[in-house]
Amino acid sequence: MATFFSDIFGNLMNIDLKMVIMWLIGGTLVYLAIAKEMEPSLLLPLGFGAILVNLPQSGVITQGEEVGAFDELFRAGIANELFPLLLFIGIGAMIDFGPLLTNPKLMLFGAAAQFGIFFTLSMSILFGFELKDAASIGIIGAADGPSSIFVSQYLGSNYTGAIMVAAYSYMALVPIVQPPVIKLITTKEERLIRMNYEPHSVSQKTKILFPIVITVVVGLVAPKSLSLIGFLMFGNLIRECGVLNSISASAQNELANLVTIVLGISISTRMQADEFLKPETLLIMFLGLIAFVFDTVGGVLFAKIINLFLPKDKKLNPMIGATGISAFPMSARVVHKMGLEEDPQNFLLMQTIGVNVSGQIASVIAAGVLLNLVS
Amino acid sequence: MTINVNDFIEISLPILVKGMLGIFFVIGIILLCTLLLNAVFKD
Numbered sequence: 001m002a003t004f005f006s007d008i009f010g011n012l013m014n015i016d017l018k019m020v021i022m023w024l025i026g027g028t029l030v031y032l033a034i035a036k037e038m039e040p041s042l043l044l045p046l047g048f049g050a051i052l053v054n055l056p057q058s059g060v061i062t063q064g065e066e067v068g069a070f071d072e073l074f075r076a077g078i079a080n081e082l083f084p085l086l087l088f089i090g091i092g093a094m095i096d097f098g099p100l101l102t103n104p105k106l107m108l109f110g111a112a113a114q115f116g117i118f119f120t121l122s123m124s125i126l127f128g129f130e131l132k133d134a135a136s137i138g139i140i141g142a143a144d145g146p147s148s149i150f151v152s153q154y155l156g157s158n159y160t161g162a163i164m165v166a167a168y169s170y171m172a173l174v175p176i177v178q179p180p181v182i183k184l185i186t187t188k189e190e191r192l193i194r195m196n197y198e199p200h201s202v203s204q205k206t207k208i209l210f211p212i213v214i215t216v217v218v219g220l221v222a223p224k225s226l227s228l229i230g231f232l233m234f235g236n237l238i239r240e241c242g243v244l245n246s247i248s249a250s251a252q253n254e255l256a257n258l259v260t261i262v263l264g265i266s267i268s269t270r271m272q273a274d275e276f277l278k279p280e281t282l283l284i285m286f287l288g289l290i291a292f293v294f295d296t297v298g299g300v301l302f303a304k305i306i307n308l309f310l311p312k313d314k315k316l317n318p319m320i321g322a323t324g325i326s327a328f329p330m331s332a333r334v335v336h337k338m339g340l341e342e343d344p345q346n347f348l349l350m351q352t353i354g355v356n357v358s359g360q361i362a363s364v365i366a367a368g369v370l371l372n373l374v375s
Numbered sequence: 376m377t378i379n380v381n382d383f384i385e386i387s388l389p390i391l392v393k394g395m396l397g398i399f400f401v402i403g404i405i406l407l408c409t410l411l412l413n414a415v416f417k418d
Binding site: 101105108110114117118119122125128200202203206209210213214218221358362365369372373374 | 390406410417
């Protein structure tokens with residue numbers, strides 16, 4: 001009888017406190033995904049995966065000679081950066097660059113709002129992280145999960161799990177993080193500035209050539225961005241070419257959904273208790289917040305600087321600078337709503353969408369520039 | 376945890392400056408190409 005109980009329940013003796021803490025963290029992520037709808041497509045598989053990999057003698061991770069399914073998925077799709085790149089095809093197919101092509105100058109705000117990446121890298125170095133880890137933490141400021149995974153894997157960071165949790169958590173918290181920062185660094189008068197939207201039609205040829213030209217230009221100038229920007233723009237070309245509508249729909253739905261499912265559970269292999277429960281994880285969560293805050297600061301301050309050179313009737317509402325982060329379309333909606341709260345007749349949506357889309361391009365370029373500088 | 380002021384000044388500040396300049400440089404080229412595309416292929 002004793003042998004029977006030992007055979008059936010023996011594994012219970014392998015439970016330790018760290019595992020229980022990770023179950024609670026995993027459970028919290030699942031709760032936030034379901035009850036608060038915080039990035040549910042990523043936080044739910046990540047949270048559930050965190051519970052699975054922290055069960056004693058877990059069969060989903062490699063135990064001795066026996067290769068676990070999650071480890072195999074990680075090796076097949078994350079270690080070689082394949083899953084984030086495939087996801088970029090889906091994201092590219094979802095993006096309409098129309099508002100940006102109508103007013104291309106908005107791209108500059110996307111560039112400015114990447115400031116948080118490099119500021120956070122600097123802070124991470126100050127706190128004693130190695131350069132490869134500091135760069136991987138900094139890229140949380142790209143506000144773009146696939147870019148974060150790509151960079152942290154490319155550089156071989158030891159903190160991929162914590163970086164992913166931070167990146168996706170703060171992307172979901174954009175409506176909470178950005179408004180107070182924007183209010184802190186803008187005046188009431190600035191927030192009330194109205195911006196005229198002058199719609200221009202963009203030709204189909206421009207929409208088709210844009211992803212091709214961008215890919216070639218970025219590939220020549222920042223070759224380490226090429227796989228990121230190439231997959232993103234390939235997805236967009238499928239969307240805009242007009243002859244692959246069913247493939248475009250598949251990329252936006254089936255491909256993106258399938259990759260998202262395996263991405264989350266694959267990343268959870270990096271949430272094993274011994275690897276995740278370190279003081280550095282808390283520091284990375286704090287630095288992730290710094291990244292989002294200084295992205296917002298960078299974009300808004302850039303708009304304020306531009307305003308110094310513009311005539312009074314052409315001034316920009318500096319809040320639009322904050323939408324230069326890649327969290328699309330959440331950031332655009334947040335700032336549009338803030339504009340309406342200040343003045344119910346102030347419609348900033350088209351400008352914020354344009355800047356937000358530019359943030360998606362700029363964040364990928366920032367990742368490539370970062371890899372060029374660091375690796 | 377250590378506070379690493381020397382590395383902050385010698386390593387990260389140059390990366391910050393070069394990184395931001397690099398992004399603006401690449402985005403600037405993309406902006407010019409886009410303006411060119413819009414000018415050539417008007418609807």
